[in-house]
Amino acid sequence: MSTAPNGTGPSLEVLELRVHGVRNTPPQEMLGTTTDNLQMVHEGAVTLGDNLAGFYAPKSPLPGQKTRLEAYSWGNLDRFSKGNSFFGKVGRVVYNLGWFLIAPFGFANAAYWARSFRPDPSREGGIRTGSGGGVVRLFGLLLTLLLVSAVSTVAFDLVAVQCFQPTGQPNSWKVCSALPSQFDGLRELTRGQRLAALSLAPILAVVLVSLLGLVSDVRFRTRAGDAARALDNQTESDAFALAVPSLWVRRRINSPTGMLHIAASIHLVVILLMSDALGRDGAAASSLLILASVQLGVVALVVAVWARSIHPPLAADFWTSRHVWAFLLLAAATLTYIGCLITEASLSDENPSSPFTAGQLTPTIILVCLTILATVGCVVRSGYNEWIAMAVLTVGVAALVVVVGGWLDPLGAGANALAIAVVVLCALGFVLPYLILRRRDPHRKEHAWHGAGPGVFMYLGLVIAAFLASAVALGIGSYLRAGRLQSSADRADPLFRDLTIPNGAHDIAVPTVFWAFGGVLVLIVVFVGALLCVLAWLGLRKAIIDSPPVDPAEAVFAREIDAVRRSSAFLQRAEPLLHTLSWVIGVTVTVSLAFTVMRQARDVTDRWAWIRGALRAVFGGDDGVAAFSSFAQWAVLTSVVLGALAVVSAAVANAATAGRGRPLGLLWDLMAWLPRAAHPFGPACFSERAVPELADRIMRWLEPDGKPAPQRRVLLATHSLGTVLGVAALFHLAALGKSDLLGRIRLLTFGMQLRPYFGRFFPELFGPEVLGTPGIAAPSFWTADPWKGKDLGDHPVPSPAPSVAGTPLTELLHIPNGAFALPSRPQPVWINLWRRTDYLGFPGYSYSAMPNNLDRVALEMEPDSYMARVATHGNYLPTMAYLQARDELLVGW
Structure with missing residues (x-):
């Protein structure tokens, strides 16, 4: 016009x-x-x-x-719509639930882009990833392994082992009443054969998550002409990442890193099965265990090394092609897995009811590693070398675990004192350099959480992943435990019946770590609820936010405008609320892991006896402790169930509105606008x-x-x-x-x-x-006005640092x-x-x-x-x- x-x-x-x-x-x-x-x-x-x-x-x-x-x-890019039929709505519900499952991967991706990095035309993708890229990608790999461990706990520990108990008669088994009849065929198998038969479950879970990313990959892919235009301008250079030509070029979901995540999942399954088989066939099991552990270490190392660039090279010879190496590592994992299946199927059935110890320990180890990496993420923007920070923190955490577990008690008080000294020195070696480096950054006030943004996003991903893993383990565990109750009619009462547990009834033991993280969820919910009430009282009082003043034309509505101003300002406290929440997550996760370590070491040391003694003193004996334990289990299960219902309700509500809203609303927009660089199965980038x-x-x-x-x-x-x-x-x-x-x-x-x-x-x-x-x-x-006095300068922007030559x-x-x-x-x-x-x-x-x-x-x-x-x-x-x-x-x- x-x-x-x-x-x-x-x-x-x-x-x-x-x-x-x-x-x-x-x-x-x-x-x-x-x-x-x-x-x-x-x-x-x-x-x-x-x-x-x-x-x-x-x-x-x-x-x-x-x-x-x-x-x-562009609204349909981040929605899933398959019509308004019944099956279309069911499909949207399943799709939305799948997006909740990969939400932790989205937070890992946000952590990756919250780091400090700069363009580098010599790198594939045009960006030098800077400090922290390897840590965040390892964090993403561990999130995948946490999913594998949760599904493995259900498939191996709860179903294959605990739900099939020998009766004392040859080839006779007690089976969990709650298991569907389709599982009855597993009674004819030995313990190893049952484990082998169910070993595909955790691998298929990861494959399904990767397929979910593939669905959206086609929807969001860069057009061929736009991608070609960007790739033809790779020689252009600028100091700002947004000016990198290939930043917005879509890469396929079957990336080399995605293949490595599947390979690592297979290795973890092999490690779990062979760790359990050590007592039945030490030679073959130990060989496969060592082989799978070494291969998993190689995969993790490759993931960290490949973090030096955003995208895999488009052109490479055979021996430098990431796809070739990823395929070889995946093939090696598959061969090791086949060897594992053969070994498991041929093992004798000695001690068929012994605990699946590997399944109890693995989630704890993974969550400890996730916590270490998330903590390292808090310091990488300051310039603290990521690997030095991780080494210092790992040594300190290892010493702390040894002290908490009580494994040094036989060596005397001096050994414990030495370990505590190591913990203190590592803490100082981690915190002091970070504080010194952070103070040297003149722009730290301009950065969220004083530069700890990557760590905060990683902690959010950690707590959501832990909730999802706990919901899977506790939910299915509770379902299986329900079958142990036998009912007998009470003729004296026409309305109620008595529920009795027969003598010798077997109970399903869910790993302690999942109960502990369910407890973390309870504490977080209580804390956030109390904090929001306090903020509402302080932020929604009748204080007036008078900057800018209400326009004279709307003075008659000043009261209504003031009320909405206060409520809008209340919602704008997301950053400090998340800051406080990340501290709460860090402290509660650490305490829960310490609790888990003490309980799992209760047969080795007396640390757990101290906890039991303290609880007896507080609650007045064993009966009081039993009552408290029952209440704690009820609180944890209630929180997990309510959280799961909230997730399902959101998925159903989204489907009921014809898919017009996003599964996670604003949070989803914050995660899905970024290129997928940290986790190959994360949200695709619209x-x-x-x-x-x-x-x-x-x-x-x-x-x-x-x-x-x-x-x-x-x-x-x-x-x-x-x-x-x-x-x-x-x-x-x-x-x-x-x-x-x-x-x-x-x-x-x-x-x-x-x-x-x-x-x-x-x-x-x-x-x-x-x-x-x-x-x-x-x-x-x-304060009622969260932005009062927060401007960092009402003058021209200072000249960029000498290392920055970009055009704003x-x-x-x-x-x-x-x-x-x-x-x-x-x-x-x-x-x-x-x-x-x-x-x-x-x-x-x-x-x-x-x-x-x-x-x-x-x-x-x-x-x-x-x-x-x-x-x-x-x-x-x-x-x-x-x-x-x-x-x-x-x-x-």
């Missing part, structure tokens, strides 16, 4: 391209029209979109339309399709048929997460060598989170140096340094709209320097509501602030 705003300048063709975010607003709402007046954009015979994402425009111009309107709709598509559409408009069109302009209007996609698309244009086009683009953002969320969580991607805007400190935990967003858009803080208002190139009642919308420059030349405050009452209603995160487009900002950007262009 041709336009000459206010009669100034030549006749221009301005494309107003609207991109929405978290709400994934339908295109007709973005354009302010009806579905009948909506069409997908065509360029010649090419349709610019499909049923997942694309560009839409009105069929006929809208009243007062000054530009060519288009809307980029940005890998959306960002190149947006950049391509802008290029198509500004350079039709590949030829410059000087009269054409783009007004990029982005909302919420759409701003993340839009800004990434602008950097992608620069990475493709199209920086000259950016002078013909102007940016209108509203309801965005670049500065306080994405800029703080992922500084290398959206930090102050990248955006060219001042940073902001963490929100206050206790403001320079790409040709905005002079300091233009946002000028008292006079120059011709704007970027305008940001926000409301104080918007729980997800923030200023781009400052809270305190109002007004400024970047931020405009939109009115806080809904502009088109029939009844008076306070506006929050949506509906910016009909506001007068949007219309005025758009006209201001068009004037003089």
